[in-house]
Amino acid sequence: MKAKSESNRIKPIVFFPAFILLLISIVLSFINYESFLKVTTLAKDFMTIQCGWMFSLSGIICLLVIIAAYFSPLANVKIGGPEAQPLLKKPSWFAITLCTTIAAGILFWGTAEPIWHIAYPPESLGIEPMSPASAKFAMETLFLHWTFIPYAIYTVPTIVFAFAYYNMKRTFSVGSEIAPILKKDYQEKFNTIVDAVILFAVAAAISSSFGTSVMNMGGGINALFGIDNDKGLWIAITLIGTAAFIISSGTGLFKGIKILSDLNVYLYYIIIAAIVLLGPTVYMFSLGTEAFGGFLSGIFSKALFTGAAASDTWATGWTTFYWSNWMAWAPVTAVFLARISYGYRVKEVITMNFLIPSIFSAVWMTVLGGTSINLQMTGQMDILGIMNEQGSAAAGYAVLGSLPLSGLLIGIYLIAVIISFVTATDSTTNAMASICTTGITDGGQEAPLYIKVIWGVIVGSVALIFIATLGIDGIRMLSYLGGFPALFLGILSVISLIHIMGKPEKFNTYTHIDKE
Secondary structure (H helix, E strand, O other), X not given: OOOOOOOOOEOHHHHHHHHHHHHHHHHHHHHOHHHHHHHHHXXXXXXXXXXXXXXXXXXXXXXXXXXXXXXXXXXXXXXXXXXXXXXXXXXXXXXXXXXXXXXXXXXXXXXXXXHHHHHOOOHHHOOOOOOHHHHHXXXXXXXXXXXXXXXXXXXXXXXXXXXXXXXXXXXXXHHHHHHHHOOXXXXXXXXXXXXXXXXXXXXXXXXXXHHHHHHHHHHHHHHHHOOOOOHHHHHHHHHHHHHHHHHHHHXXXXXXXXXXXXXXXXXXXXXXXXXXXXXXXXXXXXXXXXXXXXXXXXXXXXXXXXXXXXXXXXXXXXXXXXXXXXXXXXXXXXXXXXXXXXXXXXXXXXXXXXXXXXXXXXXXXXXXXXXXXXXXXXXXOOHHHHHHHHOOOHHHHHXXXXXXXXXXXXXXXXXXXXXXXXXXXXXXXXXXXXXXXXXXXXXXXXXXXXXXXXXXXXXXXXXXXXXXXXXXHHHHHHHHHHHHXXXXXXXXXXXXHHHHHOOHHHOOOXXXXXXX
């Protein structure tokens, strides 16, 4: 593996279209807010109402294809060829994978989301709000939104990019995620278009996550120190967070992210163990077990629920929101996840990127979501009232504040939020910078720090502007807009994976599949 790239130049035709589109979005939101809101609302409505069914189908198809891939001939192919040696040991590999994907999301939504579902379940399903049925529905929905389907959406392009880049010897571009169905002669022209479009999509998505994390950290600071979780605090957090991410980026791919992720996983373990010992243990695991059964038995009906028959908008506000968010993140996140998969077999990549993180997320949601539901349903705490007054970010800190050793737990939780924010931003901007940099020829190379910093500043600025002007609705709007173009690349990635599953030797530049 090479240590340095041969060139450190930005690809103008990839970088500037995404940058200009983001700049136009920001300027329009200030110059003519009404027009901006009208345009983005129309785009969101078109995507969620007219195309929401496509997101639902794509999520389920990703799940089915990943399971099939695990049992296909492709599963025994080693990424990078038979002689390739892993860049990371498995514990660190898991830690980085977890912390750079949806970990920041489970910290924010693990306690808040189930309360919204208890209070406002889909009207068309006839579930009574604040009832035992709504509690079970809330937990089942957490499993739907945060376990197998999201990680399947990430894993599909990860496998295709890893195989295309390392084993097919295609270029370092998001476009390589559909290399198996594209002739090499057309690859370069197609790559430029795809990279530019996807950079805008993922910049919108990471700005959404950035904003969510800022609001979450603001809630923690408010809980610990009583400082108002307002725009002034958000600006300070954004500046400090951006500086922290720049420091992490400057240490390199296998230093800053690796160290922070290894530490963060232990913080997650501490939080889970503490709540299991101090919280409503029997209730959380009993509800989690019952709900997990309901989730598995009804996974198709739940994942494909659109509410169209009864004109119910619940799915567009929740499930479609999540599917679009994961799909917006997936193409560029897959580039990063593929780089750290070097030296492992495809079946190990599926295990580490799909199965193990899904199980971890299910445990997390059982423990934190179950505790949140218990507090609300037993009347020990009005979490819904707290969220209506202070926002969704206050839920996690309110739940922890109800337990013994609350100050210590809130401190640990806040540190976990900060680290998740830094690692997710670092890894994604690392991949974004690499995509718009010339001279990246192997997975060990990195884009120059200044390009990472540019993207970090851009997404931080976009996130700050949107949460300051539109709040959580602005965050959701960004996720919708980012997910739409990524949806089509995701569909093509699925087709590409199916294409190589049966006869990987047809595409593999190495002479044989290592079956040891």
